[in-house]
Amino acid sequence: MKAYANRAHPLWLAYIIHRLSGLALALFLPAHFWVMAMTLTNPARFDAFAEITRLNLLKVAEFxxxxxxxxxxxxxxxxMxxxxxxxNGPQKxxxxAAAALSFFIATLFFMQAI
Structure with missing residues (x-):
């Protein structure tokens, strides 16, 4: 049971979110670079692909x-x-605050996207 005691600590969630967000971004970047490479190699295909950015589902994904x-x-x-x-104490x-500010920044971006 001692091994799971740290999971009850609120900063454990911050640890997990930071690791998962890094993993998700690492998975996203190759796809992003592939799509951006289309602008140089096949602009017409990129223009057709870029049409899906008008979908509301994609705007939520951008958020x-x-x-x-x-x-x-x-x-x-x-x-850092x-x-x-x-x-020591104010870390929680x-x-x-970092999570709230992240949500605020993403919401501002989302409001500009719709």
């Missing part, structure tokens, strides 16, 4: 992508702060 980027960035800043700054508050 998720921006959220993942923001969560990963703020999670990384949180980790934990390593370099002498903090900072982790929650």
């Amino acid at each position: 998720g992508l921006v959220f993942l980027l923001a969560v990963h960035m703020f999670g990384g800043l949180r980790l 702060a934990m390593e370099w700054l002498p903090w 508050t900072l982790a929650a």
Whole structure:
């Protein structure tokens, strides 16, 4: 039971979200580079492919992508702060603030996209 005691800690969730967002971004980037390469190799195919960006489902997916980027960035800043700054108690508050700020940034992007 001792091995699972850390999972009850609120920062364990921040740890998992940071790792999962990094994994999701790592999986997304090759697809993104492939699509961007189409602009150079086959612009007509890219234009046809870009038409799907008008779908609402894709706009929601873009919201998720921006959220993942923001969560990963703020999670990384949180980790750097934990390593370099002498903090102890307010880390839970900072982790929650980073998640809220990530959601806010993604929502602003989403509002511009629709």
